[in-house]
Amino acid sequence: MKKLSIIFLSALTMILFTACGGSAEKTSAPEKTSEPEKPADKILVAYFSCTGHTKTAAMEVAELLKAETFEIVPAQAYTPADLDYNIEDCRANLEQKDSAARPAIKSKLENPSQYKTIVLAFPIWWGAEPRIIDTFVESYDLAGKTIVPVCTSGGSDIQASVNNLRELCKGATVTGGKRLGITSKDDVKAWLDSLKL
Numbered sequence: 001m002k003k004l005s006i007i008f009l010s011a012l013t014m015i016l017f018t019a020c021g022g023s024a025e026k027t028s029a030p031e032k033t034s035e036p037e038k039p040a041d042k043i044l045v046a047y048f049s050c051t052g053h054t055k056t057a058a059m060e061v062a063e064l065l066k067a068e069t070f071e072i073v074p075a076q077a078y079t080p081a082d083l084d085y086n087i088e089d090c091r092a093n094l095e096q097k098d099s100a101a102r103p104a105i106k107s108k109l110e111n112p113s114q115y116k117t118i119v120l121a122f123p124i125w126w127g128a129e130p131r132i133i134d135t136f137v138e139s140y141d142l143a144g145k146t147i148v149p150v151c152t153s154g155g156s157d158i159q160a161s162v163n164n165l166r167e168l169c170k171g172a173t174v175t176g177g178k179r180l181g182i183t184s185k186d187d188v189k190a191w192l193d194s195l196k197l
């Protein structure tokens with residue numbers, strides 16, 4: 001009798017379970033639609049800075065854009081004597097006089113393809129970007145990327161550098177540039193917003 005009751009109860013439970021639609025398939029989590037692979041759309045702020053002004057400006061831009069940062073570190077560090085532009089043949093002056101100079105960079109950017117936009121921050125040396133910036137842009141395939149030049153300087157503007165970068169960054173779109181460190185954060189934000197990166 002006890003055995004019969006157990007069989008009866010088990011059968012009843014199964015009928016109720018089926019009637020309530022309690023199959024494993026029907027209660028499983030909603031099927032995930034497989035997302036198409038996300039295109040590379042990250043923003044990188046790559047900066048070169050010897051005495052810290054450009055680094056400060058670059059960090060502000062990175063914060064505003066929620067971007068990753070990469071420091072362009074020279075393989076051979078610039079000493080104060082290397083940067084003393086009053087000495088005609090100091091290292092920085094010699095490099096700037098030689099359009100073919102390409103000072104080596106210590107390390108390479110990992111997985112550059114993940115960045116759609118690269119903000120390039122540098123100090124102005126003799127009216128233009130330091131040659132190490134040329135080394136950087138020639139080290140990668142920048143086709144299809146957007147390059148945003150920004151600088152700090154003692155007063156010179158960025159236009160000559162923008163023109164040079166448009167020549168060097170093959171297949172990339174080089175936006176207008178901006179001299180930083182002289183305007184408010186709000187102004188920098190408004191300019192970045194206007195680029196619609």
Ligand SMILES: Cc1cc2nc3c(=O)[nH]c(=O)nc-3n(C[C@H](O)[C@H](O)[C@H](O)COP(=O)(O)O)c2cc1C
Nearest residue numbers: 049050051052053054123124126127153154155156
């Ligand atoms: C070799 C050298 C050349 C420079 N040439 C210029 C220049 O042509 N025009 C200018 O306004 N400032 C010039 N400067 C000043 C730097 O652009 C300025 O101090 C910059 O903010 C330094 O950036 P950093 O602190 O990130 O290295 C020069 C500085 C150096 C070291």
